[in-house]
Amino acid sequence: MSKRDFDRLMLEAVDESLSSLGDSAKQTIYFHLRKIYNIKKKEIPNKLEEFDAAMEETFGLGCKFLEIRIMRHLYEKVGKMFKYKPKRQDLVFPEYINSARRSFFRNKPKVELEFH
Numbered sequence: 001m002s003k004r005d006f007d008r009l010m011l012e013a014v015d016e017s018l019s020s021l022g023d024s025a026k027q028t029i030y031f032h033l034r035k036i037y038n039i040k041k042k043e044i045p046n047k048l049e050e051f052d053a054a055m056e057e058t059f060g061l062g063c064k065f066l067e068i069r070i071m072r073h074l075y076e077k078v079g080k081m082f083k084y085k086p087k088r089q090d091l092v093f094p095e096y097i098n099s100a101r102r103s104f105f106r107n108k109p110k111v112e113l114e115f116h
Contacts, residue, residue, distance in 0.1 A: 006078075006104045007045040010097065013073035014044055017066055032058065048094040067093040071100075078104055 018026040033039040037054040044051050055063040071093070078100055 003105075006101055007042075009077040010045045010070075010074055011041065013070050013077060014041075016073045017069035020069060029058070045097075048097055052093045071096050074100055 015026070018029055021029075030041050033041070033044075033051070033054055037050060039047050039050055039054060052063075052067070055066060059066065074097070
């Protein structure tokens, strides 16, 4: 599996998650990310911190619900090959994605993911 494969799966997870808001809202969010934050859709996997900050600024605490949707969709795509236990009580989206990426490339034996 390559970086391109993981990036594709992540973008699919983002797209599916934003689709839950409706197609118009999804397209508006992508437009907003590109025009206001200079983040093109295809750059999201490489600009995780910027994407996370843009989502938090745009949606406030509501962004956590979208991030959880993204993580669940990604989990369905990558498989149960990784386990993530945050060190802090709050959910840290970039850490989760980076953990998934590392596990994806290591391709370790499948382990159950825990959401707290």
